[in-house]
Structures are given as structure tokens and as C-alpha cells.
Amino acid sequence: MVDLKVQQRLIKPKIDKRIANVLHEGQYVWGREIGELEQKLASYTGCEHVITCSSGTDALLLALLAIGLLPGDAVLIPAFTFVATAEPIVLLGATPIFVDIDPVSLCIDPALIEKGVEAAKKAGCRPVGMITVDLFGRPADYSRLHSIGLDLGLWLIADGAQSFGASVAGKRVGSLACMTTTSFFPAKPLGGYGDGGAVFTSDAELAAKLRSIHEHGKGDSRYHFVRLGVNSRLDTLQAAILLEKLEIFPKELENRQVVAARYESFLKGIVRTPHPPAPETNVCHAWATYTIRLKNRAALQEHLKSFGIDSIVHYPDPVHKVAPYQKYPTVEGGCPVAEEATSEVLSIPFDPYLDENTQWLISNAVRQFVASQTY
């Protein structure tokens, strides 16, 4: 789905050198590459503090611990996301409230936030905040969400696991919310060779808390603990690898735009292609995946498979239909837009090095399938 080999060929000697250096220095935990990576991530995203951690899921847990989420609190999240957005809320004893998505962006629908607050109150919870998800790499509608959140007294955390590199009006993901989380899972836009994640913030107080929490609630000295925390650190080896990947990331982000535009030109009118953000919105999409929509996707998957083409459903169910989350409330009226979308989406192979010929072959297989369905 995401061919990481071309990228690896480009940077293999540099990565080998970085890894050899980590082995030579022997600082497998808290090595100097951690600080170097955090600094470079901060300057790339334009936020002041970056705290690296074990995964994108942990990044969300750290953010929720830092903001002080308590049992009885409710957090609004989009119904269409990976389960990891809901998981830490439930683990902390709070309640996720599922909000339907905007049919164009597939991100949380700002017009439904007020309904989400009502659903939380009806369930006997305190609505305290919302977690937005930049699904497939497209930033949510931050300006509207901020002003609605301000009116309703909700904090906003951005789950940017799929949108590292994306931006709105020149401001990058990482600097669009009071805290932003991301994932370095290999298939994400900035992926390592294993698990990893980070939290971004420009709030010094939150940054200090996050640092402490991801080291068991550490205080000023080694065995001095001041709060409840967890162990969630990025390995030095992953930081070393990510440093080399970050070097080529800006160019890759450009390539992603080109690859996405080519799919659009090959597939438009054949299946529902993703809506790229309108130019006047000044939104840069990170294109974590290229996700098309059609009614009979299972049959298309079979057809593609017969040509040796992989495809994957991100995600087959909205989170409120996934077993451990079914007992939590949705906004009144449920989440029909998310339900329809999850029944139709199919991600096709996508990476910044996908060549035109391969894209044409994949698109042609899709076209052939759609033609066979209509006759």
C-alpha cells in the first residue's frame, strides 16, 4: 500500500550512518538524537515545544493527562476515525461523544458541535473538549472549530496522526491547536521504522507537564516524582531514522500533491475521488492516503487483487459501531454521513514516489471494473 523501498534506497547510506552512530554512542534511551529531532520538528511545524513519545496513541493519552481529563468528563470526537482517537478517553474513565462528519472534508462537522455538547449533558457528563482528526491528511476546519469551542468553553486537541506536514494559511499542523498529536507509524506521512509519536504545543506549562508525564511524572531530579505518569519515550534509533526522513520530507510533501493530482485526473468521473481543498482556502493536504469511494468496494478489491494491486479499507466501521465503543453516545440523529462513508471508502496504493505509469495501471484496473459493472 505504501511502498517504502524507493524512499529507503534514497537515504539508506545516511540512515546506516546514523544507526551506526547510535550503536557507537550506546545511548539507546534519551540519546542526543531525541533533542535534535524535537528541535527540528518544532522549527518545521512552527510550534515551540515538541515532546516525542512511543506512539500516536500514547501522544493522545499524554495530551489528555496533561489537560487533566477526569471521569465524568465528555470529549467530542468525529465518528469517522481510527479507534485510537477514542481509546485514551475511555481508558481515563471519560466519555467519548461521537459527532458526525462533514460530507466533503470527512472531518468533524463544526455545525454539530453544539449538538455534541447537548448529547454529553443528556448523558450526565461534563463536556470539556474536542479532539479533531485530520482524516486522510486533510486538516479539519480549525478556524470554525476554534470559535465554536471558545463560545462553548471547549478545549481543542488535534489528532494529527495522518496530517503531519499539512497546513492552513501557512500554519502547519502542530501549531493549529493548543496541543497536536502525531504518529510516526511507518505508513504515516512521516514514518519511522517502528512505532513513535509526538505532542506539539506552544504552551510552556503544558509542555512541562507533558515532559514530566511521559517520564513517570518526573520532577526535578532522577527519582523525584510529582504526578502520575507513564513510560512513553521514543527510542534513540527511531529518532535517528526520523531525522533523515525529515530531511527529505518537504520534497516528499510536494510529490504527494503531484501523485494525488494524477490520480484525480485518471479517476475523476469514474469513482468518487477525494475532494481536494479549494485553492482559495489555502489548505495544504498531507495526503496520508488516497481514498476513493464507491458502492461495491469489496468487488473492486477482489478485481484489483487479481491484478496484484493492494487496497485497504480505512476504516470499515465508524467508531460508535465498534464493539467497545457502542455504549457511548452519538449526537442526536446519529452519524449517518460517517456510516455511509465507512461503507464506501477504499484506499489505493499511494506514496510520494508512485510513478505515473503505475498510477495509470491501477486507475485502468479501477476503470475496467466500473465499466464491467455498468453493462
Ligand SMILES: *Cc1c(COP(=O)(O)O)cnc(C)c1O
Ligand atoms: C495512526 C493513528 C493513530 C495512532 O497512531 P499510532 O502511532 O499507531 O499509535 C491515532 N489517530 C489516528 C487518526 C491515526 O490514524
